[in-house]
């Protein structure tokens with residue numbers, strides 16, 4: 027089966043892609059190019075969630091009855107599938123959270139509580155707010171110093187500046203795997219090697235990478251890796267924190283409540299074993315069930331294929347977009363994901379996005395939750411198209427044609 031045939035077949039698994047939107051003139055078939063914000067869900071994910079509620083709904087890890095055991099088995103199966111997806115060594119290294127944001131907050135809060143005033147956290151200038159603000163909050167609380175690795179005009183991190191920035195007070199390096207604005211894919215393994223040679227752990231924000239290319243946490247040797255189910259065909263409200271067992275064992279619990287304790291007295295508590303120590307309260311069981319179905323779906327389609335297909339779409343898009351007069355594209359990294367941030371001279375990104383919406387084309391407009399990055403680019407807001415496995419060349423044509431029309435009218 028060739029690529030085009032494969033895409034047209036798998037599109038049939040996504041009911042929402044058949045949606046017709048009212049716009050100017052006749053209704054238009056939806057062109058969904060906002061995948062970096064969230065992705066659409068295949069029927070198998072929707073069915074798995076419905077089947078769970080229709081047959082096995084109960085709380086996990088508590089009840090000694092059939093439904094409770096089934097729900098627990100499904101929840102733990104999702105953890106095992108996540109372990110296999112990341113090639114993590116142990117399933118207790120997989121913590122279910124609400125999303126990338128909560129995963130990073132967990133580490134920032136817990137890890138930084140072990141630090142001393144004056145200790146340093148090294149970040150980059152291209153971080154999403156979720157890999158920036160939690161560290162700022164921890165820095166305020168514990169008197170830490172934040173430092174930033176800059177990126178060059180092409181949107182590539184300046185690896186060569188690391189030795190200058192490094193001091194004996196650096197306690198953790200946190201960086202994004204793939205930028206949600208520039209599309210830059212960072213050479214994470216090189217950063218990890220540099221940090222590990224100096225005995226410092228590394229956290230990677232994988233929100234824009236894990237959905238799009240194979241990730242092997244053991245090969246990368248990362249200490250923490252965070253990502254979200256909803257950006258990879260799964261439901262919202264579920265995320266993952268992978269952490270090396272040794273680190274997770276050292277970190278204090280993040281949130282308190284049921285499930286995360288082994289025993290409690292009126293005076294205090296003893297934390298539970300991993301991974302439950304970090305999963306306080308009733309978890310998102312339906313989210314885990316849906317996420318397991320999403321991982322099955324991605325496994326069948328193949329992450330290597332998804333990566334290759336998105337590369338073809340991105341090259342095509344970057345070539346076609348040159349036709350549009352007055353258009354700027356941000357980010358020129360050689361290793362680039364399917365994210366294209368752009369602006370049209372003299373047109374506000376919100377107006378551009380609203381105009382494209384009239385043609386049924388959904389793109390994001392704004393600062394993409396990366397204020398410091400936008401400031402460095404010298405723009406208040408940009409529009410952004412981002413691709414996933416179900417997008418086609420025809421959809422890119424529809425987007426570019428609408429942009430060309432917009433460039434004339436707006």
Ligand code: PMP
Nearest residue numbers: 125126127154156206231233254
């Ligand atoms: N990091 C990056 C790079 C992202 O693109 C996003 C989502 N836009 C996040 C973190 C936050 O993900 P979530 O909202 O699912 O927690």
